[in-house]
Amino acid sequence: MMSEKMNSVWSKLDRKATAIAEFTMRQYRTRISTWVVLGVGLGSMLLVALFYADAMNTQIEAIDNDQDSYDWDGDGYPTGQEVIHGTDPYNSNSYPIGIEPDPREKWINEDDFNWDNASFAQISKVGYDDDGDCRREGQLVSQSQKDNNGDSIPCNIVLIYSNYSQVLIISSDGNVDEDPDDEKYAKEALHRAFILGVGKMGIVYLLGIFLPLFLATGLIRDEMTNGTMHFMIAKPIARGEILVYRMLGYLGIVWPFLIGLCLLMSLLTGFMGPSESFFRLSDLAIWFTICIAAMLVTLVYGAIFSTFGILWKQGVVLAIILAAWELGMAFVSVLAGGDSAIQKFSVIGWGLMIVDAGAAMTWPDMAMFIEMGEWVGKQSCDRSTLGDECGPLIGNEPLRFFSSGHGLGVTNWVAALIASLVLIFQAAAAWFIGQSLFKGKEMDD
Numbered sequence: 001m002m003s004e005k006m007n008s009v010w011s012k013l014d015r016k017a018t019a020i021a022e023f024t025m026r027q028y029r030t031r032i033s034t035w036v037v038l039g040v041g042l043g044s045m046l047l048v049a050l051f052y053a054d055a056m057n058t059q060i061e062a063i064d065n066d067q068d069s070y071d072w073d074g075d076g077y078p079t080g081q082e083v084i085h086g087t088d089p090y091n092s093n094s095y096p097i098g099i100e101p102d103p104r105e106k107w108i109n110e111d112d113f114n115w116d117n118a119s120f121a122q123i124s125k126v127g128y129d130d131d132g133d134c135r136r137e138g139q140l141v142s143q144s145q146k147d148n149n150g151d152s153i154p155c156n157i158v159l160i161y162s163n164y165s166q167v168l169i170i171s172s173d174g175n176v177d178e179d180p181d182d183e184k185y186a187k188e189a190l191h192r193a194f195i196l197g198v199g200k201m202g203i204v205y206l207l208g209i210f211l212p213l214f215l216a217t218g219l220i221r222d223e224m225t226n227g228t229m230h231f232m233i234a235k236p237i238a239r240g241e242i243l244v245y246r247m248l249g250y251l252g253i254v255w256p257f258l259i260g261l262c263l264l265m266s267l268l269t270g271f272m273g274p275s276e277s278f279f280r281l282s283d284l285a286i287w288f289t290i291c292i293a294a295m296l297v298t299l300v301y302g303a304i305f306s307t308f309g310i311l312w313k314q315g316v317v318l319a320i321i322l323a324a325w326e327l328g329m330a331f332v333s334v335l336a337g338g339d340s341a342i343q344k345f346s347v348i349g350w351g352l353m354i355v356d357a358g359a360a361m362t363w364p365d366m367a368m369f370i371e372m373g374e375w376v377g378k379q380s381c382d383r384s385t386l387g388d389e390c391g392p393l394i395g396n397e398p399l400r401f402f403s404s405g406h407g408l409g410v411t412n413w414v415a416a417l418i419a420s421l422v423l424i425f426q427a428a429a430a431w432f433i434g435q436s437l438f439k440g441k442e443m444d445d
Contacts, residue, residue, distance in 0.1 A: 017245045020232065024249020028215065037214045038257055041207050045261060048202065049268055052194045056272050060183035060394055062108045065380040066175070068133065069107035080107040083133045083175075107131070109181040113372055127157030127177045134175040148173045159368055168371045177372070178379055182393060185373060187274040189395025192366070195269060195283065196359060196402035199290035203261065204351050205330045208297035209323050211254050216302035217316050219246050220438060221309030240435035247302060247431070254298050262291035282362060289358025289416065296423040297351040303427045304347075307434035310441060338407030347426060350419045356406040357416040370400050 028034045064070070068080030072090050079089040081102045088094035114128040129135050134146055134155040146154035149171040157176055160169040172178075220243060223229035232242050266287035270280045304322065308315030329346035336343070338356055343349030359366060373396035381390040392400075406415040 017241075017248065020237075020242060020245035021249040021252060024219075024246050025252045028249070028253045034215065034253065037211065038253075041210065041257070042261060044206075045198065045202060045265065048198055049265065052190075052198075052269070053272055055190050055194070056187060056274070060186045063182050063380070064108045064179065065182075065376055065393075066111070066179040067380075067383050068131075068179070069104045071104075076101045078102055078104055078107045080110070080131060080133055084131075084136055086136070107179075109179060109183075111175075111177055111179040112184070113177050113180050113369075126159060127155075127172065129155040129173075129176050131175075131179075134173055146173060168367050170371060170375050172375075178376060180372075180376060180393070184274065185396075186394035189369070189373060189393070189399045191269065191273045192359075192363060192369075193395060193398040193402050195286055195290075196355070197398070198265065199286070199293075200334065200352055200355055200402060201330065203258070203265075203290055204293045204297055204355060205326070205348055207258070207261075208294050208348070208351065209301050209326055211257075212250075212298055212301035212305050213316070213319050213323060215254065216247075216250050217305040217309045217319050219243075219250055219302070219306040219309060220434075221306075221313065221315060224310075224441065225313070239438045240431075243306065243431060243435050243438055247299075247306065250302055250306075251299065254302070255295050258294045258298065259291060262287050262294070286355075286358050286362040289354055289361075292420070293351045293354040293358075296354070296420060296427075297347060300347045300423050300427045300430065303430035303434060307430050307437065310434055310437045334402060334404060336404075338404040340407075347423065350422045350426075352404070353406045353408065353419040354416050356404045357412040357419070359403065360406070360412045366403055370396060370403060374400075 066080075068083065069078050071078055073088075073092040073094075075092045075095045077087070077089075077095045078101070081099075082089040082095065085096040085099065087096055110131040111133075112130060114126060114130070136146075143154060149156075149158050151158050151171075155173050155176055157173070158171040160171070220229070223232070233239065266284055269287075270283055271278075273280045273283065305315065305319045308318040308322075312318065326346055326348045329343050330348045330352065332340050333343045333349050333352045338353065343352075363369070373393040377390060377392040377396070406412070406419070408415045408418060410418070
């Protein structure tokens with residue numbers, strides 16, 4: 001008997017929820033403004049993707065970062081070849097006898113980065129002398145000459161890194177990983193920067209606040225103004241339930257759109273991004289976290305903006321003020337690298353923490369990848385004697401700008417979970433305030 005009564009209660013709740021949610025979704029589908037808002041959101045993301053496609057198909061000029069392709073003494077042999085064979089690259093009378101000179105191109109992009117899961121260790125000994133100008137086999141070169149960093153391992157790089165403090169110290173033996181493939185680095189860096197930039201500022205912030213601003217602010221207010229709310233409250237439904245069911249209808253439009261958009265962008269970057277395989281399958285993880293962050297952010301903003309609409313007929317004004325505050329917090333989060341406490345007094349700050357945690361899990365070598373790109377550029381500037389332009393490798397600076405730590409001092413999984421729970425709590429608090437205001441509202445105002 002009790003079971004039948006409970007089933008009856010739940011079936012009534014299901015019918016009420018379904019009826020109001022379906023009514024809300026039908027309203028959205030029949031409004032031109034809904035399709036304009038969604039179309040603008042989709043169009044803007046696809047427009048940005050065109051710049052990404054252009055970057056992935058642009059050839060990057062190879063730069064000789066260590067300048068060992070130059071023939072300083074004019075004897076026809078590149079510096080790198082002379083160093084390996086033990087001859088003096090600055091003396092035209094000293095050159096490898098009986099050996100053909102290497103083409104200059106052989107000593108450009110010849111010493112790429114080498115590391116394996118180094119971000120998981122406090123001290124990682126990685127790097128390999130690909131071109132042999134540090135090892136110099138067959139020459140009488142002392143062990144100490146090959147071990148400048150003093151770790152008793154010749155020709156390597158020591159990385160001292162902490163996942164929690166986000167501090168990386170690079171200590172290299174001479175001539176190791178000093179001339180990586182510029183195009184390979186640039187396209188990987190630009191690929192990651194695009195995903196983080198579009199994910200954080202495009203999908204999570206702009207769409208995360210743009211969609212609720214236009215679709216959720218009038219969720220209750222429009223029905224009160226039009227008089228249609230009388231039909232809903234005439235039924236035996238609590239006003240708090242009506243707000244929940246209206247929110248479900250709103251989410252039924254917004255969440256499928258975000259899921260579809262993230263899936264589309266993941267396919268574009270997966271097929272067009274730099275990869276040795278046909279598709280970058282591992283990047284699906286970062287797009288998943290971007291999608292989750294965007295869904296939770298639109299939930300919170302939707303609850304807040306609908307509450308603004310209940311509070312005041314011109315609730316959109318309050319929504320725009322909050323959007324300006326959140327924009328500031330988004331930039332604080334990006335510029336401060338996740339270390340600013342003030343970003344925690346926002347919605348977007350917690351949403352971006354989810355993305356940062358997802359990026360750290362997807363690309364565990366991120367901190368090293370960024371620092372090595374800057375380190376190589378600094379070494380190149382120190383060596384430069386020709387007045388060539390030098391600096392961080394191409395793609396390093398935009399990647400550094402958009403890459404941040406989550407700043408919570410916990411593991412990435414725990415950080416993502418904490419940020420998600422905080423957003424859910426914010427949504428619940430906004431709903432509680434909204435339904436409290438809704439209960440005291442007269443329908444004729």
